[in-house]
Amino acid sequence: MSGGPLPIEPLTKTAFAPFGDVIETDGCETRVINQGFALRRHDLARVEIGDGGRTCVSIFEARRRPRPLAIDMLEKHPLASQAFYPLSREAWLVVVAEGGEEPDLSTLRCFRARGDQGVNYAAGVWHFPVLTIAERQGFFIVDREGDAPNLVERFFAPDEVRFVEES
Numbered sequence: 256m257s258g259g260p261l262p263i264e265p266l267t268k269t270a271f272a273p274f275g276d277v278i279e280t281d282g283c284e285t286r287v288i289n290q291g292f293a294l295r296r297h298d299l300a301r302v303e304i305g306d307g308g309r310t311c312v313s314i315f316e317a318r319r320r321p322r323p324l325a326i327d328m329l330e331k332h333p334l335a336s337q338a339f340y341p342l343s344r345e346a347w348l349v350v351v352a353e354g355g356e357e358p359d360l361s362t363l364r365c366f367r368a369r370g371d372q373g374v375n376y377a378a379g380v381w382h383f384p385v386l387t388i389a390e391r392q393g394f395f396i397v398d399r400e401g402d403a404p405n406l407v408e409r410f411f412a413p414d415e416v417r418f419v420e421e422s
């Protein structure tokens with residue numbers, strides 16, 4: 256199956272709901288804490304850590320991939336969620352697909368996340384590894400560390416590869 260260029264959609268909670276959470280403060284519960292010297296933007300994403308693993312915090316330092324941007328594989332983490340929050344206020348890209356054992360490539364979607372938006376992939380959600388628009392961008396990561404393997408990759412046949420339609 257091959258499709259044309261992959262359009263870029265704005266990242267919204269509604270559109271991203273089948274894949275996990277959008278980490279953003281719009282509409283969130285906000286608590287005044289620390290005697291009024293801080294605000295808590297509460298419970299923005301649901302972290303799932305399964306199969307005896309532990310929660311792990313990391314920082315990714317991602318680099319811009321060559322353009323045109325080829326989506327030639329997807330991966331998933333069956334045992335845990337994976338959250339990304341940008342460390343700089345630059346827009347970035349999120350590529351996901353529905354599917355279970357295998358990704359449903361007809362559902363491949365590309366979202367443009369604002370620099371104040373992150374995502375949390377629910378466990379088992381097919382996604383492309385982190386994608387920057389900027390030359391370099393850091394991300395705060397919350398996912399799983401553990402002995403059980405938690406990475407499944409699916410590389411595409413040449414005629415399945417899609418290119419992101421960036422202006």
Ligand SMILES: NC(=O)N[C@@H](O)C(=O)O
Nearest residue numbers: 330332337382383384385
């Ligand atoms: N390999 C790794 O930790 N990163 C990927 O899972 C990713 O989604 O970027």
Ligand code: NI
Nearest residue numbers: 330332337384
């Ligand atoms: Ni991943």
